[in-house]
Amino acid sequence: MVKCCGLVSETNIPVPLKNISVDLQVQDHIVSVSSSLQYVNEELSPLEAVFVFPLPADAAVCHFSAKIGEQEIVAEVQDRQSAKDQYDDAVSSGQQAFLLEESEESSDVFRLSVGCLSPGQKATVTIIYVMELAVQADHALRFCLPAVLNPRYTPAGSGGGIVSEVSSVSAVPYSLSLGVHVRSSNPVSKLESNCRLDPVEFLNSDHTHATVSLSPGHMFDKDVEVFVYYENTHQPTAVVEAGVATAPPGSLMADPVLMISLYPEFPEEVMSSLVSQGEFVFVIDRSGSMDCMMHHGEGAQMRIQSAKDTLLLLLKSLPMGCYFNIYGFGSHFESFFPQSVVYSQDTMEEAVKRVQQMGANMGGTEILEPLKHIYSQPCFPDHPRQLFIFTDGEVCNTKQVLDLVKSNVFSHRCFSFGIGEGASSALISGMAREGSGHAQFITGADRMQPKVMQSLRFALQPAVDNISVTWTLPDGVSVETLSPPIRVLFRGQRAIIYAQLKGQSSGSCEGAVMMKYNLKNQPVTNQINFTLKPAQDTGLAVHRLAVRSVIGRLEQEERAGGADVEEIKRKMVELSIQAGVSCVHTAFIGINKNNRETVKGPLLQRRVPTQRQSYLFGMPAMGRMARSCAARVLGSPPMFMSCAPMMMPQAQMMKCSATPPIPFYSSMIECDEISQPEEAEPQQDPLLQLITLQKAAGFWELGASLAHVIGKAEDQVTNQKPDKVDGSVWATVLALIWLNGFKKDDQVEWQFMAMKAVSWIHSQKVGTLSQCVCAGNLLLDCQVSEDMLGI
Missing domain, CATH: 3.40.50.410 (von Willebrand factor, type A domain)
Incomplete structure (x- = not known):
């Protein structure tokens, strides 16, 4: 039997999150994510709900609103302390208020406070953020909607802040609806997910506009990943976004901002070395x-x-x-x-x-x-x-x-x-x-x-270094690069450059940016031409991502210390408020000032519970002590923290670092020991066995262990060895044939081992390799050529 001290209402009903609805608007390699959380206060007393959830670290949170009945409250970005003071004042006076703040310790953790919900009252909270999509090995762009926020370990003597408020409780079933809309300058070749999707619908003939939805009934019990594949993936792109007419002249938000995306395709002959x-x-x-x-x-x-x-x-x-x-x-x-x-x-x-x-x-x-x-x-x-x-x-x-x-x-x-x-x-x-x-x-x-x-x-691989960026712009136009310098670029990585365009051109509307770098001591140039005419319907996403980049750099300067810390903080707050993008020194605050009836009675605080893993803290519940592990979160923004009045305060618990987190959680859990049947010894993967047998220089030794891995008797392997061939050469050729014949799909895992093996064989100056390969194919019933082996 397992008991978890979770945060539930006085009637043992958890604060209910009814549904999570997420809409993704993908434009090339940028996505705008709108997440709506619908919940209701089913208790008999007024309620304050507090929950912690994950967001991608580089996301720019740009909108926060709440709808209660027909009344919508759109939050504003303000100085963090001022926003918290306003929230506290509003809640203490019985007004409805909403506060969204970023963790000071980690930029991927946020806390949302919803104050003064009357009994029976429904509320929908909407959070919008924009972010760049990461490139995968197969050129896909990946979006991840986190369903899990792990408890963050806090060393002794440090205050964990928001991240220390994360823990897990009992299972709560939240459902998720998710829609994806893709618009691109390149055709969309396919959309995939780790979860079940409805059929993809293309909305135009050239396949540059597509939509797809998560199949109905999905329970948000794991991270949701969406992969977008484009044709012509290495084609560079440039987008100029117009500024805001009402922003202060000369500010980042007033001027146009340029976003350059470079995804170089490196020569195969260079990168294979x-x-x-x-x-x-x-x-x-x-x-x-x-x-x-x-x-x-x-x-x-x-x-x-x-x-x-x-x-x-x-x-x-x-x-x-x-x-x-x-x-x-x-x-x-x-x-x-x-x-x-x-x-x-x-x-x-x-x-x-x-x-x-x-x-x-x-x-x-x-x-x-x-x-x-x-x-x-x-x-x-x-x-x-x-x-x-x-x-x-x-x-x-x-x-x-x-x-x-x-x-x-x-x-x-x-x-x-x-x-x-x-x-x-x-x-x-x-x-x-x-x-x-x-x-x-x-x-x-x-x-x-x-x-x-x-x-x-x-x-x-050879390092791509000595990277430089130069601009060619019309007279009257200058550029200020907002992104940090690009030091190293790998094959399969995208380089994003944000730049503020200042001034006005009286003639040409064309510009160019050139990236130069060295690849294996050879100079390489990538150039893209662009128009200064702003793109349509970008919704300030480029500006906000640029602001997030600048704020991130200012944060690092602030933590480095120095005489200008207060000035750096002032710049961050000013940028954050102008762009409507949160940072560590600001917060979103919304107060329902039109609510004529203030909430009466004592205010209950509830931390929305999260779903517990089926493996209790990473170990089977029966017969094992609990261990700290991932708290199951429900929503992206659905990851919520939980605690209980009878527990030690979470922040205090997480500071106890002399021992691992086990005592924190075992104090919350009662486990009755239940005997378990002995588990059978798992069979080791043959590939892993073969890996274990290889020597550092790259060869294998002939013997019973190798014969067992390739599924033959030792005498079979020994008797089939060609005359005058060293046993290790024969064994190594057999291992290479087995890898190519039976583990071809796993080649990415063993390719370096095989390269070492081939190099070692060459060093032995064997004159009968063709005979070895033929004999090995015959023994293993394969058809692997010398070219396939690389020898």
Whole structure:
């Protein structure tokens, strides 16, 4: 039996969110998201509802309104403290009020307070935000509607603020309706989702306008991902958006703003070459939440086990002679070696043994200290440092972490991986952005290994550097670039540039921007021409995203300190209010001033409960102690916090960092031990077994273990070996044939191992390779050519 102390009403009925309705308006690679939350106060007393929810880290929240009956209250952006004071005054006097504020610790967490709902009163809250869509490996643009907000671990001595108010409670069934409308300058080739969609409807003959909806009856029990595919994906785009006539002259909102999108297509012959040098540092989250399942479908692994399997693959894929190290972190951290070591058979074997012993047993999630330690280590000449960070993203000091990564950007590149639903987009995307790397999110039934190996390919590819941007504009027009400099650009990454256009042209209405960079010491140029004539129906999305970019840069300057902190804050508040975009120093405030009847009676505070995972805090409810894990959220804005009057205050609980978060949650849960049947030993994946057997130099040894993996008896494998062929050469050829013949679909995972194997075979100067390949095909009943093997 499991009891969860959740926040319910006095009649044991949770504060009900009836429905979530989301509308996506996609214009090329920008999306405007309108989320409406419908709920009702079913209690007999006036109510204040408070809930916390996730939004994408780089989203610009630009609209907040509430509708009660026929009365609509549109909120305004104001100074944060002033907005909170107005809200408190309104609620204490019985007026209806609404407050939306961003977390000071992490830009992907918001809190919404809805004050003074009368008994039986219905309300609909609408939040609108705009954001850029991330590019995936297959060129799709990805939108994610988060359904999960993980509890954020708060180190001792730090105030968690809004992020510490997140926890999980009992299951509450919310339904979701979602519509997607796409308009593009390029034809839409397809729309896909991880959830069931109705058939796509194209609204014109050239397929540049399409719409699709989530199939009815969807319960918001997991993140919803939507993928948009365009034809001509590498075609650059430019959009000029007109300013606001009523904005102060010369301000960002008054002038036109230009958005340039460049998605370079790099030559295959250049990008297929891989470097063999580097220092590879793998940083693995080993906090208690890594004992959660990767997803809730059939065959799901624990997060820590998937990370261990991925580490094994990475260790086998590294080039000989590079440097490497592995860190594990939780409430403390440890490293496999005092400093990075040369990659060899001995160091690899030692690392593999220690990886196999790793567990999610290091308490809370404190990533700042291991990063400080890593950055304090001297770099190796001619071996650029590549940092791979794996975490489910449950930290509260996100902005401190990002500042640290940014301050060390010239000594390393950072590749980050968000594991499981609810990983902080602010942390994962931010570390990659500030570290000039690449971010990946592993959600649902995604396999971690392909995405990680894609990032390893990026790390091993020649760096695109010395990036410069030059403008060609008519006389009388000048440009101020609003985006931060682009330091590194990978294959498959999009470069977005925002610029404010100042002045007026008396002649030409054409301009151009040229991006130059070096790729493998070769100069490359991308140029796009554009018209200064503003586009139609952009709805200030470009201005607001530009403002969000500027505010983000000002936030970092503010945290860096100095004499101009107050001036920086003033600029942020001014920009935020002018653009109607929230920031850390502002908030949306709406008060129903037309309500003639003030609410009477004591005001009850309710924190809207969230859905609990079917695995209680990541472990089966029967027979295991509870562990901290993802709180199931219902809505994007549906992720809501919960607490109960009988509990210790959440912020106080989250400060207790001497031990992992387990005591916080076990104090809320009573579990009766129930015996479980012994589970059968799971069969190991043959591919994983083959990976384990490969030596650091790239070859396999002939023996019973290899024969078992490829499904043959040892004597069969030995007897079929061609005469005068070394056993390791024969074994390596067999392994390559088996990979190409039986695991072709997983090639992205084993391609680097195969490249090492082929390189090793070439070093052996074997004269009978054709005979080996023929014999191997005969033994394994395959038809793999030497060209397919690369030998």
